[in-house]
Structures are given as C-alpha cells and as structure tokens.
Amino acid sequence: SEGLVAAMPHNSNKEFEHGHANALAPMPGTTVTPDSDEITASTATEQDGSTKTGHAAPAGSNALQASLERVRVDASEQALTSNQGVAVGTNQHSLKAGLRGPSLLEDFILREKITHFDHERIPERVVHARGSAAHGYFEAYDALTKYTRAAPFAKKGKITPVFVRFSTVLGERGSKDTARDARGFAVKFYTDEGNWDLVGNNIPVFFIQDAMKFPDLVHAAKPEPHHGMPQAAAAHDTFWDFVSLMPESTHMLLWLMSDRGIPRSYRMMQGFGVHTFRLINKQGESIFCKFHWKPLMGTHSLVWDEAVKISGADPDFHRRDLWEAIESGEFPEWELGLQLFTEQQADAFSFDVLDATKLIPEELVPLTPVGRLVLNRNPDNFFAETEQVAFCTAHIIPGIDFSNDPLLAGRIHSYVDTQISRLGGANFHEIPINAPLASVQNNQRDGMHRQALHRGRVAYEPNSLAGGCPFQAGASGFASFPEPLNADKVRGQPEKFAEHYAQATLFFDSQTAVEKEHIAAAFRFELSMVNVPAIRKRMLSSLVNVSAELAKGVAAGLGMDVPEAMPRACNQPQPPEVTLSPALSLRALPGQCGIRSRKVAVLIEDGVDHVSLRTLYDALLEAGAVVHFVGPRLGIFVGSAGEQIEANKSMENAPSVLFDALLVPDGSTAIQALAGHGHTMEFIKDLFRHCKTILALGAGQKLLEMAGIALSMDDDEGVLLAEAADAATVAAAFIKAIAAHRHPSIDSTAATA
Ligand code: HDE
Numbered sequence: 001s002e003g004l005v006a007a008m009p010h011n012s013n014k015e016f017e018h019g020h021a022n023a024l025a026p027m028p029g030t031t032v033t034p035d036s037d038e039i040t041a042s043t044a045t046e047q048d049g050s051t052k053t054g055h056a057a058p059a060g061s062n063a064l065q066a067s068l069e070r071v072r073v074d075a076s077e078q079a080l081t082s083n084q085g086v087a088v089g090t091n092q093h094s095l096k097a098g099l100r101g102p103s104l105l106e107d108f109i110l111r112e113k114i115t116h117f118d119h120e121r122i123p124e125r126v127v128h129a130r131g132s133a134a135h136g137y138f139e140a141y142d143a144l145t146k147y148t149r150a151a152p153f154a155k156k157g158k159i160t161p162v163f164v165r166f167s168t169v170l171g172e173r174g175s176k177d178t179a180r181d182a183r184g185f186a187v188k189f190y191t192d193e194g195n196w197d198l199v200g201n202n203i204p205v206f207f208i209q210d211a212m213k214f215p216d217l218v219h220a221a222k223p224e225p226h227h228g229m230p231q232a233a234a235a236h237d238t239f240w241d242f243v244s245l246m247p248e249s250t251h252m253l254l255w256l257m258s259d260r261g262i263p264r265s266y267r268m269m270q271g272f273g274v275h276t277f278r279l280i281n282k283q284g285e286s287i288f289c290k291f292h293w294k295p296l297m298g299t300h301s302l303v304w305d306e307a308v309k310i311s312g313a314d315p316d317f318h319r320r321d322l323w324e325a326i327e328s329g330e331f332p333e334w335e336l337g338l339q340l341f342t343e344q345q346a347d348a349f350s351f352d353v354l355d356a357t358k359l360i361p362e363e364l365v366p367l368t369p370v371g372r373l374v375l376n377r378n379p380d381n382f383f384a385e386t387e388q389v390a391f392c393t394a395h396i397i398p399g400i401d402f403s404n405d406p407l408l409a410g411r412i413h414s415y416v417d418t419q420i421s422r423l424g425g426a427n428f429h430e431i432p433i434n435a436p437l438a439s440v441q442n443n444q445r446d447g448m449h450r451q452a453l454h455r456g457r458v459a460y461e462p463n464s465l466a467g468g469c470p471f472q473a474g475a476s477g478f479a480s481f482p483e484p485l486n487a488d489k490v491r492g493q494p495e496k497f498a499e500h501y502a503q504a505t506l507f508f509d510s511q512t513a514v515e516k517e518h519i520a521a522a523f524r525f526e527l528s529m530v531n532v533p534a535i536r537k538r539m540l541s542s543l544v545n546v547s548a549e550l551a552k553g554v555a556a557g558l559g560m561d562v563p564e565a566m567p568r569a570c571n572q573p574q575p576p577e578v579t580l581s582p583a584l585s586l587r588a589l590p591g592q593c594g595i596r597s598r599k600v601a602v603l604i605e606d607g608v609d610h611v612s613l614r615t616l617y618d619a620l621l622e623a624g625a626v627v628h629f630v631g632p633r634l635g636i637f638v639g640s641a642g643e644q645i646e647a648n649k650s651m652e653n654a655p656s657v658l659f660d661a662l663l664v665p666d667g668s669t670a671i672q673a674l675a676g677h678g679h680t681m682e683f684i685k686d687l688f689r690h691c692k693t694i695l696a697l698g699a700g701q702k703l704l705e706m707a708g709i710a711l712s713m714d715d716d717e718g719v720l721l722a723e724a725a726d727a728a729t730v731a732a733a734f735i736k737a738i739a740a741h742r743h744p745s746i747d748s749t750a751a752t753a
Helices: 010-019 062-070 109-116 211-221 235-246 247-257 305-312 318-329 343-347 382-387 406-422 502-509 513-528 533-546 548-558 610-622 668-675 678-689 700-706 712-716 724-739
Strands: 131-140 159-168 185-192 192-203 277-280 287-295 334-341 369-376 400-402 601-605 626-631 635-638 644-647 663-666 694-697 719-724
Touching: 010 712, 131 185, 131 318, 159 369, 185 400, 185 712, 192 287, 192 406, 211 235, 211 406, 235 247, 247 502, 247 533, 287 343, 305 318, 305 513, 305 678, 318 369, 334 610, 343 719, 400 406, 406 601, 502 533, 513 533, 513 548, 533 548, 601 610, 601 678, 610 626, 610 663, 610 694, 610 724, 626 644, 626 724, 663 700, 663 724, 668 700, 678 694, 694 700, 694 724, 700 712, 700 719
Parallel strands: 601 626, 601 663, 663 694, 694 719
Antiparallel strands: 131 159, 131 369, 159 185, 185 192, 277 287, 277 400, 287 334, 334 369, 635 644
C-alpha cells in the first residue's frame, strides 16, 4: 500500500529555490501588482525607465522584486571568478615557490579571497540585533483620504510593497529566539511617494518617557559589562536595579512579564507603532493616530517552561517558523487598525498621549480597520536584506507626521545616525533593500560607497544651468503640521507623565486568572535571578502600587514579606476612563485561522495501526496542519499490515516543545515499543504540561497513562481519547482542540512545572 510520509508543501512564488531552472528570472508579479499609473515617476535627467537604484520599476511587475532583481546573482553554469571577473583556474591551492616552498605575496587571488573574508562582518544593531524578515505587501481596504494624503491609503485596493523585520531586543545577533523580551515589528513601506518606516514593537507601551533615558535603559538591560552576562535576558541585577528606580517602566514590565514576552510565533503577535502620530489630509487638517497590527492567526504565546526548552532544542524557533510558513505558501497576515482621535479628545484623557508608557484603551478609542499586511516572499539573502535593511523613524511621507512625544523625538535622530556606523556611511539609502522605489533626486553628493552616477555639473540649488532641477515640490511635497507653539525652553515633563501605575493596574486586572498566574511567576523567576535583596524589595514595593494580589504572589514565591508601597510621584491622579479592557488579555482574542501551519507530531514505531492513522493524517492535512512522523529514530517503520511510514523527525532531534499537538496512534506492538524508549515519556509529559492538545487512539491511551496522565480527563478538551474505529469522527474534535492553542483547564500547572 502507499507509504505515509510527511507532506512538505512549497511556495510557488519561490519555485526557483526548489530547483526551478530559470533561477535568475524575477518571480511573477501576480502577488503584488502596483497600479501602473502610480509607479511611473521618471527622472528629470533620465527618461529611459531603467531599473537603477532610485528609479521607477517597470509597470506591471512586482515593483520591489524588480528593484532587487538588478542585484540578484546566480552562479548556475558560471565559472568561478575573482571580484574583477577574472576566471579562477584553481580554488584549492595558493601560489608557492615550489610545492613545499613559501607562499608568494603576488598571489592576488588568495589575498583577495582572504581580505574579503576578513571584512565580512559589520557591527550588529545596538539593540534588536537578532531578527528575521520577509517581503510582502500592504493593501488598503478603502481610501482614507478624509484623514490622510499618505500614498498607501490613496484608494481602495491600493497595493504597496513592504519589507518587514521582526526582532528580539536584548540578545546579540546569534542569540535564541524565545527569550523573554519585547519583539520588534518594523515595516518598511516602499510607497510611490517615498519610503515610510513604521518601526514598532509587539507591546504598545515602552519603558521610558524621554529619549534622554534610552542609553541608560539599554546599558542596564544588556549583558553586564564586566562579564558579559546574561545573554538575551533581563533577569539580572542591573536591569531590575534600573527599572525599580524608574517607576514609569512598571506598565511595560507588566506586559513583558506577561505571556506577550514569549510569543509562539512572529506570525502570532500584534504590532504597535507605540507613539502617537499625526495624519494630515490634502486640506492640511490633522488628526492624531496610533497604529495597531492584529495577526489573523490570533495572538498566541509560549509558556515559560516551553520557551526555555525550545531555546535549547531550536534557538531559531521563530526564524524557522516564519521562513517555513512563507516557504510553504502559508502567508502570514495582519490587519492594520488605527485609533483616530482629536487634539480636544486627547486633552481630556486622564493620561498624556505624548507619554509612550501609556496606551489608549480600545474601549476609549476603538480601532478603525484600514488595510491588511501580507508576507509572501522570503528574502534571497539574509545579509543583503535582513541585516542591511535600515529602518528609521525619520522615514515618513507626506500625510504622516510626528507628535511631540519626547521619546519619538530621540528616535527620529537615533535610527539614521546608527545606520551610518552600522552600514558604513551616509549612503546606506542606496543599498538595494533600502532604496526607495520612488525616484531620488537631490544635490547630496559623494560619501563612502556612492552608487548613483549623477550627471552634469550642477549639484546646488538654486541653479539656472540645470533649469532649476531638481526643483522644490511645493504643495505636493512633505509638509510638517504647522502646530502653533508658544512655550518656554525647559527641561521637564508634563504633569500627567508623573502617574505611573493606573495602566499597569488596568493591564493586570484585565487578565484571566491563568494569565495573572503567569505574570506573577515571571516576576518571581526574574527577581529570583537578582542577587541584591534590596533590589528585589524595591521592585516588590513598586508592585504593591499595581496590585496587592500581584505583590503578594511574587513576594511569597521569593520567600519575602510584602513591603510598604513605594511612594508615588503623583498622589491624586485623574481617575482612569477604563478599568477593565478585555483587549489586553491574550485569552480574550481567539484566532480565526483554524490549524493552518500548526505542527502536529505523530509518534510512530513498527506496528502502528495504519488505517486510523491515514484517516487522521488526511483530515489534518486537509485542515492545513503540518504533520510530522516522529520516531525513536529517522527512517522507515512498518505498520501493522505491512505499510511503510517514514519518520522525518526523531524524538531526539525534535522534542515535543517544537509541536503544537500530539497524536498517539493505535497498535499495541508499537505502543509497547514506544514505551521502551527513553524519550517517549518526556515527549508526552512536556506536551501535556504545556497544555497542548493530545489525541490517543486505542492502545495509544496506555502510553498516556504510563506518562501519568489521568485518563479520567477524557472530558477535558485538551486530552482526547478514541478507539481507532472512531478516527474519522474524532478528527473534527481534534482539529477544534488544536485551534484553541492551549487548554486553560490544565494550564495553571504550566508556568511552575
Ligand atoms: Fe528602537 N532603536 N529606540 N525602539 N527599535 C533601534 O536602530 C532607539 C524604541 C525598534 O528591525 C536602533 O537600526 C531609541 C521604541 C525596533 O532593524 C537604534 C529609542 C520602539 C528596532 C534605536 C528607541 C523601538 C529598533 C538599533 C528611545 C517601539 C529594530 C539599530 C528614544 C516603538 C528595527 C537600529 C530593525 C532599533 C534607538 C525606542 C523599536 C539604536 C534612541 C519605543 C523594532 O537606533
């Protein structure tokens, strides 16, 4: 009979990476077809529509692909050459005076190769060093011209190419993906009016209110400077010393200690622009705005024990997840929602909208959905694209403007500045991944690594020799909102900035019981890694202001008494408008994506019942899941009626933390054999402990019993039991249970397990 193998679908957009012959050809433009009338801008000096950096992409193809296509390199059927294009005869031996003689200085081929190698590394990002990225597009649901003249929102259905990079914050470039940390969510829109970078995080607030404190925050959070530890972790003295002395960080700490700090996948996180921005329409009218990305797959997280184990089993967990999903045609998608509010509304809020440690509850200003973001193509080259992409908050376009958020002000400077040292000079905008699709014309010249060949003798304005070109765009160019200002020059902050706890309390109170437990457990773990007792105590005294319940829980876990509350900077804050916000709880936002791309492990051994397995396998594939056959070793196993089943994973190379669900098949010989392997019990127990869905068929139920799982739990939605004959009927329940992500009824053990 036909053998069972794990199905590995692939992304037809990337066919050439799966052995397609014409590897150099650009991929078809069907996924992103920019409006041809909107990307036709040519330049004053060149009318030839070439695809040089900064020039218009040919209409009707994927604009972003076309702009990168000119730099794509493919070596198939090519000879090896030096950097000067000289064919290299042998790549094995250096040039020597005699076979046993000294190597010769004239060996330019060796020297070029080694010299280039010596300079392969560039500085990593100061923060957000570790990241993963993908190409895609943004599609506007409708024209948003009432509020903004920004190009991506110009009309219904408008497509704008994007490049999106997700990242951790604290770890170095090679650190693990599943650290407890905030995640970066940076989107570069290649609009036809220039590049717009929306450089956000998966948490809607930040630690500090003023850019002045950013270097202090990062120095405190990064590995301690004397011994360089810990890597990719905030669980150490200097971080907690700093934040316990900076009560404004409390709200962000609550988010970070919640399960949001350990996302299941980049595809399952929200994104936030964090700061208040302005939208400006053609008439020059402005409205305040906050940007929110919501994943279609729902927002899901790991549990701590799982995150710790994944970091050992697969430090690239999130990178691999994103890559594999896109490669298999499961294109992740987010909806962009805006919170739009007027200056008058803002003035009346109990908090200041210029304070990045505060969010605007969705109950106060609901989200207006305006478009969707789809990621549908992996980069060709990690370094050229993911590493060299330069996101800068200063990159905004007509129709969007900054607010006076003092944290944002520092960012507007910092990002451009940091690229200059990271990417080696002021021309980083010419690196293909950073080059706008819109035409670039100005009188800036020269600098390291200049690519553009500016023609003519004019590099100044005003001029008459070049007919005044490039000319000022006037009303169609970027214009800042003319906000009237009449103020003293001071170092200080607005009064409402002094209130630090109301929204931390709102966040905590809005969580479900399980989420609250996880927050307390995370604080307990982090503070248990702090060696100086006074720091722990200070942090606890701050938590008393958030919630007595939380402070009590954390203190008990540390074997400490609850201290006095930390004195507040603001004793009579304005009462908050919202005291409960379900949108802040992960459990309140169900996914809509079923089980597409979810990973299901099937334990196999010789003697498994093939018939029932095939039924479930087909049902799972039909529902879009990725099924892996996990054996005590790789290779072929033989089913009870002689069928062949190939294990593509082993319990050794793929422990159960890497899967979303488990199917234990029927077949008493197989179950007996599985019971004899060292990894089996751990595999099952971890899945159970992490509250994921398990289905055991027939004899497979025995294995659960041996792993200490009480079969009386069979009415629990997370552990399903059935006879092999009922495989077809139980399939739907299994799929529904996997879609629930985790099962709260057994969840409370997870954080502490
Ligand atoms: Fe960043 N941040 N940041 N940040 N940030 C950087 O820029 C900075 C802040 C964020 O995938 C750096 O290119 C300052 C908030 C992301 O390439 C640097 C301040 C938010 C990324 C920098 C902040 C972010 C960065 C390091 C306070 C969420 C990665 C390398 C005033 C809204 C982008 C680089 C990518 C990266 C400075 C605070 C998000 C040093 C000075 C708030 C997603 O310029």
